[in-house]
Amino acid sequence: GQQLNQSPQSMFIQEGEDVSMNCTSSSIFNTWLWYKQEPGEGPVLLIALYKAGELTSNGRLTAQFGITRKDSFLNISASIPSDVGIYFCAGQSNTNAGKSTFGDGTTLTVKP
Amino acid sequence: DGGITQSPKYLFRKEGQNVTLSCEQNLNHDAMYWYRQDPGQGLRLIYYSQIVNDFQKGDIAEGYSVSREKKESFPLTVTSAQKNPTAFYLCASCRGNQPQHFGDGTRLSIL
Numbered sequence: 510g511q512q513l514n515q516s517p518q519s520m521f522i523q524e525g526e527d528v529s530m531n532c533t534s535s536s537i538f539n540t541w542l543w544y545k546q547e548p549g550e551g552p553v554l555l556i557a558l559y560k561a562g563e564l565t566s567n568g569r570l571t572a573q574f575g576i577t578r579k580d581s582f583l584n585i586s587a588s589i590p591s592d593v594g595i596y597f598c599a600g601q602s603n604t605n606a607g608k609s610t611f612g613d614g615t616t617l618t619v620k621p
Numbered sequence: 622d623g624g625i626t627q628s629p630k631y632l633f634r635k636e637g638q639n640v641t642l643s644c645e646q647n648l649n650h651d652a653m654y655w656y657r658q659d660p661g662q663g664l665r666l667i668y669y670s671q672i673v674n675d676f677q678k679g680d681i682a683e684g685y686s687v688s689r690e691k692k693e694s695f696p697l698t699v700t701s702a703q704k705n706p707t708a709f710y711l712c713a714s715c716r717g718n719q720p721q722h723f724g725d726g727t728r729l730s731i732l
Binding site for chain 2: 540544549550554597603607608609611612613614
């Protein structure tokens with residue numbers, strides 16, 4: 510089946526620093542999604558990307574859909590303590606409507 | 622407000638017992654999904670349903686069962702055949718090719 514490699518697995522940064530994480534796939538996706546999960550809660554959608562090359566921002570978050578359709582990255586600028594959580598990428602292909610393949614997550618810790 | 626409701630938030634199971642986790646959505650979504658999450662790991666798909674009265678096995682269906690008698694509801698039963706059931710269980714739903722929306726999860730522990 511489709512596999513997603515998400516890196517890094519964890520990050521420990523100082524408040525105010527920028528963060529970058531990425532996902533790569535062995536196969537093509539038509540949609541890339543980025544979610545954030547806080548402790549004891551379900552993942553919440555941050556950004557959805559629908560077109561190769563697309564660059565989308567949501568506040569301090571920016572994500573891009575790679576040109577090859579096999580990768581995506583998420584950047585967080587000027588991190589703050591409430592950015593702490595697990596960030597998941599997910600890919601969807603048109604052949605299986607709505608079904609997503611998830612990366613293993615990047616755990617972000619922000620030190621004040 | 623529309624959303625996905627999972628209950629209970631915490632659930633305890635005795636050895637050899639079946640337990641059922643509830644997932645209800647009022648978003649009018651056709652598709653619903655169940656995932657298992659273990660500490661430090663990603664989401665693994667247990668079962669999914671794209672239409673009422675139909676469902677498919679995911680990657681780790683053994684020891685679990687589901688039903689989809691109503692569009693709004695997709696309960697998951699963790700059977701006694703599941704030897705390592707302690708985990709965080711997440712339910713999600715979506716319409717068509719849209720992104721999945723998640724509930725807040727149920728944490729299952731063994732007594």
